[in-house]
Amino acid sequence: MLPASVSSYIDKNRQAFVDDLAAFLKISSVSTLSEHDEDIRSAAQWVLDQLENCGFEGKIYQTQRHPVVLASSEHIPGAPVLLVYGHYDVQPPDPLDEWETPPFSPSTRDGYIYARGATDDKGQFLTYVKAAQAILGAGEKLPVNLKFLVEGEEEIGSPNLEKFLREHRGELIADAVAISDGAQFAPGIPAITYGLRGLCYFQLDVQGPRFDLHSGGFGGIVENPAQVLANILAALKAPDETVNLPGFYDDVLPLQKSEREEMASLPVDESRIRDYLGVPEFTGEPGYSVVERKGARPTLDINGLWGGFSGQGAKTIIPARAGAKVSMRLVPNQDPGIITRIFHDFIEKNSPAGVKVKITDLHGADPVLVSRQTTAMRAAEKAIAAGFGKKPVFIREGGSIPVVNLIKKHLGQENILLLGWGCPDDGAHSPNERFSLDDFHRAIHSVATLYYEIGV
Amino acid sequence: MLPASVSSYIDKNRQAFVDDLAAFLKISSVSTLSEHDEDIRSAAQWVLDQLENCGFEGKIYQTQRHPVVLASSEHIPGAPVLLVYGHYDVQPPDPLDEWETPPFSPSTRDGYIYARGATDDKGQFLTYVKAAQAILGAGEKLPVNLKFLVEGEEEIGSPNLEKFLREHRGELIADAVAISDGAQFAPGIPAITYGLRGLCYFQLDVQGPRFDLHSGGFGGIVENPAQVLANILAALKAPDETVNLPGFYDDVLPLQKSEREEMASLPVDESRIRDYLGVPEFTGEPGYSVVERKGARPTLDINGLWGGFSGQGAKTIIPARAGAKVSMRLVPNQDPGIITRIFHDFIEKNSPAGVKVKITDLHGADPVLVSRQTTAMRAAEKAIAAGFGKKPVFIREGGSIPVVNLIKKHLGQENILLLGWGCPDDGAHSPNERFSLDDFHRAIHSVATLYYEIGV
Numbered sequence: 001m002l003p004a005s006v007s008s009y010i011d012k013n014r015q016a017f018v019d020d021l022a023a024f025l026k027i028s029s030v031s032t033l034s035e036h037d038e039d040i041r042s043a044a045q046w047v048l049d050q051l052e053n054c055g056f057e058g059k060i061y062q063t064q065r066h067p068v069v070l071a072s073s074e075h076i077p078g079a080p081v082l083l084v085y086g087h088y089d090v091q092p093p094d095p096l097d098e099w100e101t102p103p104f105s106p107s108t109r110d111g112y113i114y115a116r117g118a119t120d121d122k123g124q125f126l127t128y129v130k131a132a133q134a135i136l137g138a139g140e141k142l143p144v145n146l147k148f149l150v151e152g153e154e155e156i157g158s159p160n161l162e163k164f165l166r167e168h169r170g171e172l173i174a175d176a177v178a179i180s181d182g183a184q185f186a187p188g189i190p191a192i193t194y195g196l197r198g199l200c201y202f203q204l205d206v207q208g209p210r211f212d213l214h215s216g217g218f219g220g221i222v223e224n225p226a227q228v229l230a231n232i233l234a235a236l237k238a239p240d241e242t243v244n245l246p247g248f249y250d251d252v253l254p255l256q257k258s259e260r261e262e263m264a265s266l267p268v269d270e271s272r273i274r275d276y277l278g279v280p281e282f283t284g285e286p287g288y289s290v291v292e293r294k295g296a297r298p299t300l301d302i303n304g305l306w307g308g309f310s311g312q313g314a315k316t317i318i319p320a321r322a323g324a325k326v327s328m329r330l331v332p333n334q335d336p337g338i339i340t341r342i343f344h345d346f347i348e349k350n351s352p353a354g355v356k357v358k359i360t361d362l363h364g365a366d367p368v369l370v371s372r373q374t375t376a377m378r379a380a381e382k383a384i385a386a387g388f389g390k391k392p393v394f395i396r397e398g399g400s401i402p403v404v405n406l407i408k409k410h411l412g413q414e415n416i417l418l419l420g421w422g423c424p425d426d427g428a429h430s431p432n433e434r435f436s437l438d439d440f441h442r443a444i445h446s447v448a449t450l451y452y453e454i455g456v
Numbered sequence: 457m458l459p460a461s462v463s464s465y466i467d468k469n470r471q472a473f474v475d476d477l478a479a480f481l482k483i484s485s486v487s488t489l490s491e492h493d494e495d496i497r498s499a500a501q502w503v504l505d506q507l508e509n510c511g512f513e514g515k516i517y518q519t520q521r522h523p524v525v526l527a528s529s530e531h532i533p534g535a536p537v538l539l540v541y542g543h544y545d546v547q548p549p550d551p552l553d554e555w556e557t558p559p560f561s562p563s564t565r566d567g568y569i570y571a572r573g574a575t576d577d578k579g580q581f582l583t584y585v586k587a588a589q590a591i592l593g594a595g596e597k598l599p600v601n602l603k604f605l606v607e608g609e610e611e612i613g614s615p616n617l618e619k620f621l622r623e624h625r626g627e628l629i630a631d632a633v634a635i636s637d638g639a640q641f642a643p644g645i646p647a648i649t650y651g652l653r654g655l656c657y658f659q660l661d662v663q664g665p666r667f668d669l670h671s672g673g674f675g676g677i678v679e680n681p682a683q684v685l686a687n688i689l690a691a692l693k694a695p696d697e698t699v700n701l702p703g704f705y706d707d708v709l710p711l712q713k714s715e716r717e718e719m720a721s722l723p724v725d726e727s728r729i730r731d732y733l734g735v736p737e738f739t740g741e742p743g744y745s746v747v748e749r750k751g752a753r754p755t756l757d758i759n760g761l762w763g764g765f766s767g768q769g770a771k772t773i774i775p776a777r778a779g780a781k782v783s784m785r786l787v788p789n790q791d792p793g794i795i796t797r798i799f800h801d802f803i804e805k806n807s808p809a810g811v812k813v814k815i816t817d818l819h820g821a822d823p824v825l826v827s828r829q830t831t832a833m834r835a836a837e838k839a840i841a842a843g844f845g846k847k848p849v850f851i852r853e854g855g856s857i858p859v860v861n862l863i864k865k866h867l868g869q870e871n872i873l874l875l876g877w878g879c880p881d882d883g884a885h886s887p888n889e890r891f892s893l894d895d896f897h898r899a900i901h902s903v904a905t906l907y908y909e910i911g912v
Contacts, residue, residue, distance in 0.1 A: 032769035092771055098667055156769050183673070197672060201770045210734030211554055214885040215757045216653060216855025217639070219785050220749035223739045226758035226780075227693060234690030237683060278666030281810045283679045293676035301671045301774050302682035308760030309781055313488035313612055314657045314818040315548055316783055316855075317885050318757050324682075325765055327772060329675050354737045362770040399672025400772075429670040429773050 002386060002449045005138040010130075010444050013137070017130045017444065018113065018437055020050070022106040024088075024122045025115035031066055031089035031156045040066045040152050043088040047129075047150050054132050056148065061168075063160035066152035070168065073132065073146040081145040082454050083174035083413075085403055086125025087154035087181065090117035091429045098431035112434040119422035123435035124180040124443070125150065127421060131447035143455030147174060151403070154181070157201070157363025158402045165410040176376040176454060177413055179404065180443070182397045182420035183428075185266060187436070190388040192380055193418035195296060195396030196404060198330035198367035200339045201303075203360040204229065204347065205323045212308065212317040219318060223354030226307045226322040232350050232357070233324060236300055241284050243300045243328065245342045253332045253369075255296055259396075263291040266393060276425050295396040300328045325362070329398060336364035365402040376415045379453035384419065387446025399428075419446070458842065458905045465594040466586075466900050473586045473900065474569065474893060476506070478562040480544075480578045481571035487522055487545035487612045496522045496608050499544040503585075503606050510588050512604065517624075519616035522608030526627065529588065529602040537601040538910050539630035539869075541859055542581025543610035543637065546573035547885045554887035568890040575878035579891035580636040580899070581606065583877060587903035599911030603630060607859070610637070613657070613819025614858045621866040632832040632910060633869055635860065636899070638853050638876035639884075641722060643892070646844040648836055649874035651752060651852030652860060654786035654823035656795045657759075659816040660685065660803065661779045668764065668773040675774060679810030682763045682778040688806050688813070689780060692756055697740050699756045699784065701798045709788045711752055715852075719747040722849060732881050751852040756784045781818070785854060792820035821858035832871045835909035840875065843902025855884075875902070 010017075029043035030036040044060050044067045051058050051071040058071025066089060093103035093116045101107035103116035113123070128148070135142055149172065151161055165172065185191040208225035209218075238244045255263075268291055274282065284293040293299075307322025309315035328339060344359055351357040371377075372394060384392040397420070407413050421443035427433040466473075485499035486492040500516050500523045507514050507527040514527025522545065549559035549572045557563035559572035569579070584604070591598055605628065607617055621628065641647040664681035665674075694700045711719075724747055730738065740749040749755070763778025765771035784795060800815055807813040827833075828850060840848040853876070863869050877899035883889040 032771065033767065092765070092767060094765075094767070095668065095776075098776075199672075199772070201772065208735065211883070211886045211888070212551065213733065214855065215755075215759060215783060216655075216785060216853070217880055217884065218733070218750060219757045219854060220740045220753055220755040221738045221746050222733060222735055223737070224757050226761050227689065230686045230689035230758065230761070231693075233683065233686035237687075277669065277674070277678060279664065279678055279810055281679070282677045283808065283810045284676045290677050294674060297676055299671075299676040301675045301680050302686065302764065302778075303671060303771060303773050304764030304766045304775060305682050305686070305778065306762055306766040308758065309548070309550075310760045310762040310779070311489065311548060311550075314781065314783070315488065315759060315885070316655070316657065317759050319760060320551075322758075322761065323766070325770065327671060327770070329672060352739065354735055354739045397672070398675060399670065424673055427667070428673065429771070430667045432667070 002452055003138065003140055006135050006140055006448050007445065009134045009138040010448065013134065014441050018440065021113060021123055021126055021440065024126060025106040025117055026104055028104040029089050029152065030092050031153055032092060040089060044069050044152055047088050050129050051148055054129065054136055061164065063164060065160055068164050069148065069150040070171065071148045073142050076142065076145055079143065079145050079455055080175040081147060083147045083149060083172060083177045084128045085177060085179045086128065086150045087121045087152065088150055089152040089155050091155050095431060100432055111437050113437060114432055114434045116433055118433050118435040119426040120428035120433065121154065121181045123440055124421045127180065127440065127443040127447045130444045131451060134444065134448055135451065142451065144451045147172065157365065161403060162406050162410065165406050169410060172411055174413065176415040176417060177407055178417045178419060178450065179401060180419045180421050181401050182399060182418055183422040183424050183426065184420050185393050185395050187423045189267065190384045190390065190392045191395045191420055192377065192392045193397045193420060194370050194372050194394055196368040196401055197398050198334060198336055199327060199363065199365040199400040200330065200336045200343065201327040201362040202343060203323065203325050203362055204232065205321065205358040207321050207356040209318065209320050211320050215316045215318050222318055223352055224318050225355050226319050228352060228355050229305065229307065229322040229324055232347060233302055235350055240286055243298065245346050247342050248339065251333045251335060252298060255292065262394065263289060266291055294398045296331060298329055298331050298334060300326065302326055330367045332367045332369050334367060336366060340364065365400040366405040368404045370416045371414060374415055376417055376454065380417045380419055380450060382453050383446045383450035386449040387442045458908055459594065459596055461594040462591050462596055462904050463901065465590045466904065469590065470897055474896065477569060477579055477582055477896065480582060481562040481573055482560055484560040485545050485608065486548050487609055488548060496545060500525050500608055503544050506585050507604055510585065510592055517620065519620060521616055524620050525604065525606040526624065527604045529598050532598065532601055535599065535601050535911055536631040537603060537629065539603045539605060539628060539633045540584045541633060541635045542584065542606045543577045543608065544606055545608040545611050547611050551887060556888055567893050569893060570888055570890045572889055574889050574891040575882040576884035576889065577610065577637045579896055580877045583636065583896065583899040583903045586900045587907060590900065590904055591907065598907065600907045603628065613821065617859060618862050621862050625866060628867055630869065632871040632873060633863055634873045634875060634906065635857060636875045636877050637857050638855065638874055639878040639880050639882065640876050641849050641851050643879045645723065646840045646846065646848045647851045647876055648833065648848045649853045649876060650826050650828050650850055652824040652857055653854050654790060654792055655783060655819065655821040655856040656786065656792045656799065657783040657818040658799060659779065659781050659818055660688065661777065661814040663777050663812040665774065665776050667776050671772045671774050678774055679808055680774050681811050682775050684808060684811050685761065685763065685778040685780055688803060689758055691806055696742055699754065701802050703798050704795065707789045707791060708754060711748065718850065719745060722747055750854045752787055754785055754787050754790060756782065758782055786823045788823045788825050790823060792822060796820065821856040822861040824860045826872045827870060830871050832873055832910065835906060836873045836875055838909050839902045839906035842905040843898045
């Protein structure tokens with residue numbers, strides 16, 4: 001049970017906490033673009049400052065690329081340990097011209113704060129800091145030992161986190177882990193996520209002639225790399241929208257009957273989602289519902305493609321090269337290593353002799369299922385009910401959080417709470433990313449409650 | 457026969473003529489990009505100044521977009537009239553980073569002048585001006601009535617030329633037309649072109665969701681516009697490299713036996729061409745030779761494509777939109793209007809309900825065959841033999857020169873001389889476009905000779 005003093009402190013400091021979030025969101029900590037390396041360092045320092053202000057002891061650890069912040073609250077003998085994971089890096093903000101207000105100038109309107117990282121993951125992660133600050137600010141003592149692990153490479157696949165976890169294993173041992181880097185099921189329907197999709201992400205580069213050619217002079221004798229790319233990309237999907245790689249579905253764990261029933265019972269307003277997305281019709285694998293397709297079935301998407309002339313008007317060339325980014329969302333028990341091999345084999349078989357096709361493996365993540373039958377899960381259910389005023393539903397989410405597998409593997413930890421405070425229409429990775437100020441406030445209540453429920 | 461005084465004048469002024477060409481090439485008259493509109497006007501003025509310096513009377517005519525230069529030499533009663541067509545506009549220079557020297561800073565090395573427009577069409581066109589200047593400079597009188605028609609919209613499909621020809625029909629009547637906007641068959645093998653391919657050029661824009669989506673959150677339920685684009689582009693070609701549009705080949709005039717024999721007799725160094733292009737293998741329609749495929753058979757090429765994330769690293773999105781430029785080279789008797797309708801029908805049939813696909817018609821040109829049995833052709837043969845020291849071969853070229861059909865249609869003129877002074881490896885439309893200084897010099901000799909042969 002959350003002491004009334006803490007609850008009241010959270011209510012009184014609602015605006016101050018939003019102001020802190022806005023300060024965090026002003027830092028353009030885009031991890032994939034090296035011109036933002038200085039911003040990445042500023043964001044790590046900002047996180048450490050926040051934790052030190054709560055009396056935590058912490059440090060910024062350099063890795064081969066972006067630093068990790070590690071901090072612990074003052075040790076309480078006998079109390080359980082909760083490890084909180086978050087990430088301070090964000091996705092690139094482009095396409096910039098689609099933002100109503102600039103991505104790194106947080107703007108508050110209609111009950112939302114708009115900025116890149118608002119929900120993914122700065123806003124969600126910050127609730128754990130603000131909950132601790134509220135308990136201490138209300139004059140209480142923390143009821144649990146807290147450890148914070150905050151990285152800056154989540155959006156590029158956490159390439160240096162595994163090494164870090166291996167080297168800092170001793171400092172990271174905990175009784176449970178909490179991660180808020182996902183979403184509620186829908187606005188007003190809070191959720192606990194027990195499944196995540198994995199990821200395989202590739203870049204394809206097709207090299208044709210040494211330079212762009214006049215399509216009049218050479219059209220008809222030279223393999224066009226953009227055509228080769230289109231042929232390969234088209235071949236990756238079957239006409240019924242299933243993934244066309246041989247063996248792709250071999251290791252997919254079928255959904256249990258009880259899960260399918262549970263998913264079918266979730267209230268889905270498909271027309272609201274279509275309106276929000278602006279798509280006239282949904283598509284996807286036959287035989288599965290929207291909830292199943294977006295959370296519990298594997299998919300393949302082209303994330304980008306380029307090549308040749310894209311300016312105004314006409315330029316009659318055969319481009320010298322063309323390329324694409326392609327990724328697959330995986331489900332238990334698909335193995336990113338096996339899928340990577342299948343993908344490479346398929347591309348090689350579909351590459352004609354007149355061009356060179358290069359595949360770059362950009363990142364991968366295992367799919368995840370965590371046990372729902374744990375005391376930590378019961379504590380999280382109570383905490384969410386207290387903060388949001390209603391019991392959470394249990395869901396499988398379509399995104400990937402690579403750290404979850406690393407924590408399972410290197411810390412031997414299965415007690416992982418995936419608590420999404422954002423909403424599916426918050427625009428994570430999209431222009432006009434936002435976070436509901438009400439949800440931010442409710443989540444701080446929930447996290448503070450969680451600290452007490454776990455700590456009891 | 458060319459008077460010795462003219463021939464000697466051309467030889468003595470070799471460098472001065474190259475300097476004038478360099479001045480012309482410095483003007484970045486890119487017609488497709490509106491930021492170059494001022495350069496377009498400068499180039500038109502430069503052309504008019506050159507012609508006025510030869511005693512021509514001329515004028516710059518505004519059109520809805522880029523101006524046309526029209527000029528005539530002093531009238532010689534009883535002499536035939538030769539209409540010279542050229543264009544002072546050029547293709548965009550991108551990709552800029554592949555130029556060894558900047559595209560609008562002409563650089564002379566190894567016997568070539570390098571710049572955008574060197575061969576297409578500034579260098580080739582200028583030979584007609586310099587030949588007239590040489591005759592007059594040598595103290596001779598022009599043996600022929602010359603009219604120059606020089607436009608600034610060739611690289612964007614000459615959208616305003618038809619109206620201009622209709623309105624200025626009376627001023628343009630001639631006994632023959634000369635156009636040098638193509639190439640020799642190969643270096644050292646001068647050619648007269650009697651066939652040109654036509655063109656249909658389209659832009660496809662596929663609109664999916666309102667904004668880029670997180671591929672984890674929405675992968676599996678939303679049609680991916682980049683995938684739709686790839687599927688459409690792949691469907692345009694059959695596995696054997698033929699164009700897959702129903703009815704595409706219906707109106708193709710089969711090559712005559714004599715033409716195929718003539719084409720087979722042309723000396724083609726395929727391995728030299730492959731090395732120049734940097735492609736390990738040629739490709740294309742089965743059953744036809746390289747010469748036939750690149751000049752006398754229809755093709756389809758993707759000229760560019762774009763969509764989603766193309767930056768460094770990984771961004772896990774479903775792009776909101778994707779697009780491509782697609783064009784077809786047509787041969788006699790394919791009709792761009794019919795092909796356009798076939799293309800639209802095919803795209804509409806292949807567009808799924810979850811996206812919007814928009815087609816923009818960017819430009820079109822009829823294919824061309826001109827008669828080889830004319831006195832003007834015999835004059836051109838003699839002129840080329842005099843300038844290049846060897847008789848020309850007769851070829852069909854893969855590119856399009858939209859003006860040729862307009863001249864046939866509006867001036868009723870069938871006597872069209874297509875005399876290529878450039879070479880296929882001059883890099884028209886490519887980075888490091890160039891023109892051989894020897895060929896420039898030989899071509900001026902040839903044109904001066906042509907004036908006498910036509911004028912006799």
